[in-house]
Amino acid sequence: MMRQNLELDATVLKTAEDLTFLKTDRSIVKIDRDTLAVALKIEGRQRGYIFHGQCKLLVDTIVETEEGAVGKSVEMEIDKPFLMLGKAEEQQGHFSIAENRDLAIKGYRSPKEFTDKAQELLDRFFKRGMMGDCPCYGEGEVFAFPNKDETLDVLMLKGSKLTCKIAKMMFVSDANKAVLKSGEQIVVSTHGRACIVKR
């Protein structure tokens, strides 16, 4: 695997307003104002951020079949550091410099403490500097959230294709197709026709 040059900015920022990073017919990701942020550069180019604040994630991991809908809506409030790749340049005008007071509210005694936490998250996602292809280059967004099992839940969007992995559930959808894999079954739907396979 090729080593990528990952670099976290030393300056800790905060969002000046509520921001909605993602809004599609199946998913929403938004954060409140005063969310802490640190910029991430890959190969010298700004590619994303690590955030820590009140983040809300909504994903409709539901497949419609002729026999009824299968799946559920996932609604999560995330108050741990999470990663966003993509749309980095669009967000640049929405930040101001975070003060010690802002850091203290989130439980950090210094900017370094926050950037160290951010680095830990990066290491988990990018596996200590060894990174394969990342779909965020050029287009698309990737979000990685820590969950209660200490693994990462991932949400990726590229064009109309949504891919989501939350705990043991996986969901992929495109314009006319959807696949849902949960602990008990796999549901595949294409143009309204579906097949349910019980595991």
Add this chain to the structure above:
Amino acid sequence: MSEDLKEEIRKLREEMARMKDELRDVAGKEQRKSRGLYIDFGSNMHDYVEDMMQGIAEGVHGELEKSICIGPGGVRILRRREPMTEEEQKVSFVKAAEVMSALGHEHRLKILQALMNGGEYINELQQKLSEITTSTLSSHLNVLEEAGLVVQEKVRGRYLITLPGRTAYKMATQVSRFLEKRDEE
């Protein structure tokens, strides 16, 4: 005529009669052979066939008794399944009661019926079910969602009937039709 000659003639006649019988048998076999396969079952064939048919009839009758279901929808033949394991036989009576309770309201059944053809937004459901007030409609939808009969897309906002919801609705309506038909008779 002498006695010896009479005896000789009698024996010859008996011989001729026997030969005629044999000839008749041979002629019959030859005729049957010319039509195709000839199988000599002997005298027990009839009993054999009767026993075989009796056995088949008993087997079919037994299977029909186990497999035929006569219900409000007509006659159905059920496919034989492997017996359920102990794990599969466990029923959550609490969950079953919750589902039955969710079905136990005319308005909620009408909501399920309205969702049978696809997802609807709450304002669309309100238009279809104008006899139900908005707050009551929301309340019923919450009950149905808790019971797993309906799911709401939190992003888009539509309500969809779930797979168990569809099954539960069909069960409730089939049982009610069966009872209505029985009461008419």
